[in-house]
Amino acid sequence: MELDLSLPVAALTAQLVDVPSVSREEKRLADLVEAALAAVPHLKVDRDGDAVVARTSLGRAERVVLAGHLDTVPIADNLPSRLDADGLLWGCGTSDMKAGVAVQLKLAAELTEPNRDLTFVFYDAEEIASEFNGLGRLVERHPEWLAADFALLLEPTGGRVDGGCQGTLRFRVQTTGRRAHSARSWLGENAIHKAAPILDRLAAYQPRRVEIDGLVYPEGLNAVMIEGGHAGNVIPDSCAVTVNYRFSPDQSEEQALARMHEVFDGFEVVLTDSAPGALPGLSHPAAASFVEAIGTPPAAKEAWTDVARFTALGVPAVNYGPGEPTLAHTREENVEVAKIEEAERKLRAWLSS
Template sequence: MEQPVLDLSQDAAAVTAQLVDIPSVSLEEKHLADAVEAALRALPHLTVDRDGDSVVARTNLGRAERVVLAGHLDTVPIADNLPSRLDADGILWGCGTSDMKSGVAVQLRLAATLPAPNRDVTYVFYDAEEIAAEFNGLKRLAERHPDWLAGDFAVLLEPSDGKVEGGCQGTMRVRVETKGRRAHSARAWLGENAIHKAAPILARLAAYEPRQVPVDGLTYREGLNAVLIEGGHATNVIPDFCAVTVNYRFAPNRSEEEALAHVREVFDGYDVVLTDSAPGALPGLSHPSAVAFVDALGLEPAPKDGWTDVALFSALGVPAVNYGPGDPKLAHTREEHVAVAAVLEAEEKLKAWLS
């Protein structure tokens, strides 16, 4: 494949189309990372570093404050939605338009057009956000090069439909397991059906009333839901094992330990096996840098319904918010798209904040 070249003289919507047309499914971001690195190295006001398929560029102007703008380069698998397509109504269609190449395009345009921002800026472009946390490029950067991510405030340009979203939910997955005894289904009385034993687990989930938790002026909605059921061996065998995978989305004022204790309490009497967990992030909207950001954009903050890498910045002691032009409801869909006007608005608002 011939190495693609990005033209950052075009506006953020056009740059979005350029990015979308360079496929970058998780763990296959190299060509896009190469193009991003080359475009940034051509800008003399930036210092550029790379680790794997993550690229970090910084201004070094000695400003009193440093902000971090971050976005991931990868997408979910392509669903017959490449190349990009711009329709007559100003809608750009294609894989990654919303999540989150429109946000990445805004970052690139700011990097190219603001050689002397009013704050020092670190631009972070990282790989493998859409898959298991062990591959996450931002997590790798935090472990290997935490100084690259240092700042007073961070903005993650995840799709937020042009809203400022504070913090994020924590997320946890557990397997709630039942055991039985195998037998021939013609002589079912000789066995114990582990799938039948899972019925009370589902009943507890159906009766569960999730919390709505106010945190720093924002209300986070929790959720406890079955997302997968495994069990059975054959259509003529009484199963001796069943597992219900449950996803718990919890408010950011609850720690992972507290979240797991709550889940174990809900499923008291069952074997509960933790399989995956990530902490939430407090909104941090009282931090002066966050106040200045919200005031500059003139937007009313909302809670983030979901988990994003603001949690990683929070763990590093950097208050962070989500703000991006894409619509999160369109993320990962075959019909993924973004409005050109929304991309241009995000570019304009962030440029004004940094000017």
């Protein structure tokens, strides 16, 4: 099989979707992407693991990165893809984010004289723990491949521009007790019962809504897991509530963690995972011209995305893609063909004018 970059963008999306690429199993799709781009004369193609980077070198005054991940969440009986009579393409990864990847591939193949130099980044393992993230690996090993004036991440946004992203912390709030036989519970100290005040604080917490450059970022603080207990007849001596804090990009990771220590004062707080947010970056001239070209008001990204990695490199970045974010990771995942075609048309016009 070969990817056919001459296909209409929706048909190319279907081709991509029909190549399973669950996280850590992207090699086959990465091979196909690399082979297809290597055949395009105006591109220089590099590869690191299952990440593929293709670049023009036309001496333009600006360089723009278009980036997207190749992996999907586990398949939920939703392959192969299917196109229905209403113009919806169904299947795992249609929205998140093989429609965006198809747009990247079409532009990479067909924009021989863009008004800006272009870098196309296709990377692996976005959907799992950040330690495996292919873009993060490129940042560490090949930051020069990602050097640019502006970056677009084609994550699903429903066809609007989403500026910046939330930061995220995951941490455990821990309690300890004393183990005993449950028939003589008074001899023990129940660590699970001690977790009740933790849940009370979570329920009482009032999340902030922070406005930055006209975009409103809602925060969220939620228990996502609770662990404790040894057996049905044992008073537990330990309990841990795992909490996810989605914080506005006006805070650093350190400031966000300090806030959580205040919220859970008196309890042991153990950080397990952390990623910074990203400011909107809409003041950059390239970002402003892009927002104007898309023609709809920008919004805040209500999630963490890899725009944060570009921001950390000093590259302003926004999210823009044809998929619908509320359908990502669902069994019913689909994308509107009209949205894919619109994204290709608008990006082509912006990069050709």
